[in-house]
Amino acid sequence: MSIRRLPEHLVNRIAAGEVVERPASALKEIVENALDAGATRIAIRLSNGGLDRIEVSDDGVGMDSADMALALERHATSKMPDDDAIENVATLGFRGEALPSIASVARLSIDSRRQGGEGWNRTVDNGQLVAEGPAALPPGTRVTIEQLFAKVPARRKFLRSAKAEYAACLDIVRRLAMAHPAVAFALEHDGRRTLGVQAGDAREERVAALTDRALADNHVIISLAREGVRLSGVASIPTYNRGVGDHQYLFVNGRPVRDRLLIGALRGAYADMLARDRHPVVALFLDVPPLDVDVNVHPAKTEVRFRDPAMIRGMIISGLRRALDEQGFRAVQNADPAALSAWRAEPVSPTPIGAMPIFDAAAVSYNPLAASSFGDRRSSFVTPPPQARAEPAMAPAPEGQSFPLGVARGQVARTYIVAEAEDGLVIVDQHAAHERLTLERMRRAMEGQGVQSQALLLPEVVELEEPACDRLESRAPELHDFGLDLERFGPSAMLVRAVPAMLGQSDVQGLVKDLADDLAAYDSALSLKERLDLVAATMACHGSVRAGRMLSVAEMNALLREMEVTPRSGQCNHGRPTWVKLGHGDIEKLFGRK
Structure with a gap:
């Protein structure tokens, strides 16, 4: 030829x-x-x-x-x-x-x-x-x-x-x-x-204009410099996310790139703040010395190769984490317009309030002998009481002192804490909030002396499939660091001898089964640190205050105060908001005052 x-x-x-x-x-x-x-x-x-x-x-x-x-x-x-x-x-x-x-x-x-x-x-x-x-x-x-x-x-x-x-x-x-x-x-x-x-926009304004205007109110600014490399940009808070990763923009020396290293770093930065099927809105700009990056990898110049990829990945994760940590307990601030527009005012009754039978003294004749049966008969003409609870605070907040998340006023549906702040009404999901607080406590404990364990009076046997037992047995040393002591108990069972002390009376069966499921889904795909974060998040979920539990006002206020000083408490471990706020303007719109 x-x-x-x-x-x-x-x-x-x-x-x-x-x-x-x-x-x-x-x-x-x-x-x-x-x-x-x-x-x-x-x-x-x-x-x-x-x-x-x-x-x-x-x-x-x-x-x-x-x-x-x-x-x-x-x-x-x-x-x-x-x-x-x-x-x-x-x-x-x-x-x-x-x-x-x-x-x-x-x-x-x-x-x-x-x-x-x-x-x-x-x-x-x-x-x-x-x-x-x-x-x-x-x-x-x-x-x-x-x-x-x-x-x-x-x-x-x-x-x-x-x-x-x-x-x-x-x-x-x-x-x-x-x-x-x-x-x-x-x-x-x-x-x-x-x-x-237009020319001359600030970077965060340009990003919001080209993605979503709501990002302007729900973002953090990233700024970090290290070893001649500068990282800057805009990232959404975890509670402001999307179902697909089409709003993640990465730039190296002004060049738009799609790089697996950078995308993996984003996933690591938001690992315990977003569900794995949710994605942040991010625009990150890396300024790297030209000699430290190879832009000639692909003919279309959409991929790059770094001289020190580990440093770049760590820089992205630490820069994002630092910016998100500085936001503290922040969550999506604006009430959902769709939720507000779905509300419809009830029709006004043509009957004057004073003329209604319930307010007519002659309509109800008081009989002391029948007082015991009054509660049984009143449901026929009195509207049932709302499913909520309020009680006077045991230690009311000092006069003139204000808190970002307000002062607890009651609990609705045994799930949501209602608090009054200076600028509106705050509603807190008690389980989601406590889940995040428990996770952060476990992390602080791991950085110190480790998570304290509490021995069970009687070890508990958890029956599982043999592959699930194999996975748990291989991760037993890591689980021990979190205060969970497991050992093999036959081919298809695990024996639980101790649980993390901070989880209290947790559901041991559910905890071990969920850990086995998580390891089956993500064990081979995650790094060691990501696996540890996953274990901590699963344990925190089981050790948190559950929806349906009655809380005293003192307990509610204690939860609010801890949220205000805990990083990332604005979202649970799965990226859902832990609290929302209805501003005074939103409430006035609901009642037609605006």
Whole structure:
């Protein structure tokens, strides 16, 4: 078999297969070129999801005719001033393959003009130069891509619908706009403006504008520097989360990336604050010395490789943890608008209150001899009492002293604590709150002398399947550190000799079975620390105040005060909020006062 040199147009099409996968890929390359050219305004127009037309206009430095001709040659770039710059890449694009690759599979038209120079146009149709000449436009560059893959049917048929391709383009623009708040972005699709942000936004404002406006009220700011690496960004508090991880944005030196290391670090940071099927809203920005990161791993530059990945992962986890810990007991503050709008006022009775039979003295004749049976008969004409309980506090709060979570006023449905704060009404889920407090106590104990255990008067036998017993037996030393002493009791049973003292009278059977189930689901997928956190969270759940337990007002206030000084007490171990607040304005809306 003889070896031959491939023709230029075929080489470009092969390169296009690596760089240009879909309209969003082409759009990404063009917008990155505009950012590298120093643009402060970028306008994007799409037709049919980018399948028919992509147009990107910017106010960057522009090109003259000679530069434009060179830009359409393979491996020609202005972003590497010397041959050694590949080790010190400081721009978004640097390969010099994007424009000739796109021009080989679409009709590419470039209009550009330098400040004080003449405009010039160059049009290439599927690798063939078809037009060239003067062009009228303001300083900057306008790139138009039409009929992508129209003459490459093998690639065209694998593209998705126009809506799906538009969604991919929108995601690309959103990520690039998030990374560059000093640049104004505008996106139009089929003549309709779908995205617009102004230059000069603060980073957290830009992130909220491009994700969800509610994030502005439910986020923390991350800022951490270590060994020449800087981590900054915005992260949602755990109680503000989503069912899918589509709102997690990661950037390295201003470059949007999808890196498994960074995604794993996010999971580790929120490990005991979110259920495994819930995801935070995060935008993290890493500024790393160029020599410490390799951005040339993937042709589309969506993956990176760090010189010290363990340090980067630890930095992300510690930065997020520190920011979340500083929020203390904070939870989602705003009442759910859907819950408020679902409330409907009861119709007003036309009968005056004084005329109702229950308030008519003549309607009820008091008979002392019948007093004992009064409670049995009153249900026929008196509305049953509400299912709630209130009692005077044993030690009322000092006059003039206020607490963030207020003072307990009662308990509803033996599950929710109702407290009065200066700025509204606070409702606390007693089980979720105590679950978090118990977990934090266990963690503090582990950092000290370990969790104290309490021996059972009579060891308890828990029957399980043999594989479950094997898993528990292999983790017995770790469980012992948490105060749970287990030993094998035959092929399909475990003997429990002691439980953590802080769990009190916990359900030993349920605790051991839940631990076995958790280890079966996650044991091989989690690190040692994550497994320990999982064990602690499961134990804390079993040792917490259960819904349905009556609490005194003193116990309620003690729970509220501990929540106020415990980190991460705004959410339980599964990411659900432990408390919500109805502001005075929300309450007034419910009663039609506003």
